Amino acid sequence: MPELPEVETIVRQLRDVVQGKSIKAVKILDKKVVDVRIAALPPSTIQRITRRGKYLLFHLDNNNVLLTHLRMSGHFQYGKEPSRYTAAVFHFQDGTLLTFNEIRRFGRMKAVKEKQLPKILSPLGPEPLECSYTVFKQRLEKKTKSNLKTTLMDQRVLAGLGNIYAQETLYRAGINPQRTVGTLQEGERKKLYHSIQSILRRAIRQGGTTIENYTSLEGAGRFQRFLAVYEKEQCPKKHSVQKMKIGGRGTYWCQKCQK
């Protein structure tokens, strides 16, 4: 599932190719994935493309926003003809087209008003790359009895981390994913904060992680080469990696490196 670095990569690429373009028509092929009202919107121009957590937002010049969540396998393609997985086709005035494709049909795109956005996005926690250590600490303080890894993936605590980056940041910080939030010492919490920052930044530079079907407009990401524990048999120090379920999600960790 695309997490913050993957969505950020897609947002940056979309800005390069469709920001500023005028939408002539939208053809909706999968009504479960794409809100049918989008096809009925008056012609408009994509003013800005932004990200909030794992959401991708197309801000139109008529105060509408196309709020998009890729979920498992949603992806965009620019300048390619629709496929059997295409949920919507955006035709631009200049004759180019953008398709939103979703193989598993969990992704969503809906039309909302710009003024509704603050309320819709209000349950989300802060952006991990914009949040100070003090804010990070305050967010965790509300969850002292909860499992640490599950808390990192909780979008109300921090917006953007999912199963892969929660595991990788815990490995980098040397912390056992089974621990509860309240057991963290100040030094461990700082190390975790800095691990989140450095891993997310590096993953963005590498265009995200491609494990199964994540693809940006330019193809696969490259961060999978840098994964330490996720789906690994050995950690970078050649210890054997353990696998268990935490909160129902497969979790990889190293007994020797993570305490």
Ligand SMILES: [Zn+2]
């Ligand atoms: Zn290890």
